[in-house]
Amino acid sequence: MNIDQLSTPTLILDKARLSRNIEAMTARVRDLGVELRPHLKTSKSADVARLAVAGNAGGITVATLSEAEYFFDNGFKDMTYAACIVPSKLERVAALVERGADLKLITDNADVARAIQAFTDAQGTTLKVLVEIDCGEHRTGVLPEGPELLEIAAILDGARSVSLEGVLTHAGHSYACRTPEAMADVAEDERAAVVQAADRLRDTGYPCPTVSAGSTPCVVHARDASGLTEVRPGVYMFGDMFHVGLGTRRVDEIAVSVLASVIAHRKDDNQLYIDAGGLALSKDRATAAFEGALDCGFGLVCDAHTAEPINDLHIESVHQEHGLVVSSDPLPFDRLPIGAKVRVFPNHVCMTAAAYDAYQVVDSDDDGGGTGIIDTWGRCNGW
């Protein structure tokens, strides 16, 4: 099967680029002297996860219980579920732990800590919990210097069947940075906050084996990882146009693209349409944060075979199944007749990939130019 024979729209994963991205991050994290616990919320794929943990400790990060169940069924045991747990989800968690999963939870709330205590007291299953720290994003998490940290730690550490595993933070505000220096500053704030929280726990007599931080921009640009035990980047595996805008990926490093077909020409308006619209690309407009060519609308349009940009072709707008392709130059209608295929690099690959059940895998290091489909890798969607 060749890329030209695929029905469109479909999701393409370049294994060569993926492998290089993974190897680079593994080397980077080794240099930082911490463990890499890759976040699988982007790829949601056991095949990708196996590559991502190679040469690392084997632990992974997930964002949903559905991911935790899927990865456990695919042989992964050591998992951190890095979104605030709510009491109603503890039964699903306990079922997974009883099957053998080493699943760590996070919380930033004393009421939830008490609910975990009550649940585990009644159930008898020991659950592992980290306290989430707010390192400046002001999303979820307790302040490293505030009273809630010790209050929650006291409840968890005092519970008969709870293991207090440490502290975890996520500097999502690194995505608001526009320079490597700013990202390094956020990484330092992140590190300082979570290490301060860990020190307070230890100074008060609580255990804190895990000190977890991470986002792709922070890990790439951090000056120092002292005091951390692990980092949890995720998007680095694939990259996307937002990361190109941030400067953390080049276009020729992006591993995932949407294969689409030209479905209509509007020559008088210098426009054409492809069959990848809002559902196939997502409505994410992350690159609107950038100026000029770094704002690629809903995606950058590239050659289907070489994956190289075609002039400045990009998706200006989307309907459900239609993507409008425009350019500041005359569009190459002869090169892109109706039915011609293109590859679109998305703004935000986490959102785009979620529309698909599988990756069609190519290898751009192949002699054939990377257009042969060498495998199909599944994904786990939903909750």
Place this chain on the structure above:
Amino acid sequence: MNIDQLSTPTLILDKARLSRNIEAMTARVRDLGVELRPHLKTSKSADVARLAVAGNAGGITVATLSEAEYFFDNGFKDMTYAACIVPSKLERVAALVERGADLKLITDNADVARAIQAFTDAQGTTLKVLVEIDCGEHRTGVLPEGPELLEIAAILDGARSVSLEGVLTHAGHSYACRTPEAMADVAEDERAAVVQAADRLRDTGYPCPTVSAGSTPCVVHARDASGLTEVRPGVYMFGDMFHVGLGTRRVDEIAVSVLASVIAHRKDDNQLYIDAGGLALSKDRATAAFEGALDCGFGLVCDAHTAEPINDLHIESVHQEHGLVVSSDPLPFDRLPIGAKVRVFPNHVCMTAAAYDAYQVVDSDDDGGGTGIIDTWGRCNGW
């Protein structure tokens, strides 16, 4: 099973509201004197489709070949695939037609018409094709007065194994209107354009049994449907906050919502988070087109049981698995403790529903208040 026992986020469909929306549109289209060919791109559900065609001719509209295959497998034969066909998809089309589907295609391009002719000459399968007309949206379609219409008709009508079925248009620009009068004007432009095209075909001696128009705003507000044979609205079944903004739906008519759990409080900032983020709600910001309260961010937050809005609570921003809930008043943290459930009415239900494989069906006309899960209805996603 009760709504309180569902794992979140999940997709809720209120059968009572759905049925009322469907009955109202069926009555409206009967008054217009045309056939209703409901568009199933929004619901992508055979269960919904069976309700939508009740009392109508039975034909449906689809936006992808995946939908066509799914609906055919679920007993639907008469289908119009209302997105421009490309030659590479003709094999999938022919396979479905050979299995017994009465599947109509659309094109706006003479090269594609020639490719259909060549394919059907070689294959022997007769394919039915409509010519797509541009009635002012300037997306796809040929102008009703232009030379392309007759050129394409000549190719299709002259082909041995092609049946020219007529003309089809879609006034997507009705969504840019802000008053019923403006929508009625667009509906009239739409009607006039496609009827003009039909008249030209017939005057030139071509058959034109079908004259198809439609979008929910146009069908709701059209003054006249003379010359049309059918309309193809779709979103009317569910409604969403964009349609509330347009005035074509009230909040208490919206049939689909996302059930979510409160996962974190940020009392100092008057914020809370739910577990429905960008994946669960979509990144669609359609209501940004409106002023004031009609702009509900990424969704309107309602009581899980009554489905009534809670003050002006809405989703200000989303991360992948986090939705940030804000209000101009103090948030009711006591009413919404961690773990409490809410229902979120989405901006654009076509985008939101696509994140789910199924609907959890409730019936708000039930004595129990509509919180019991009476059924689970499947969806068809992907391409």
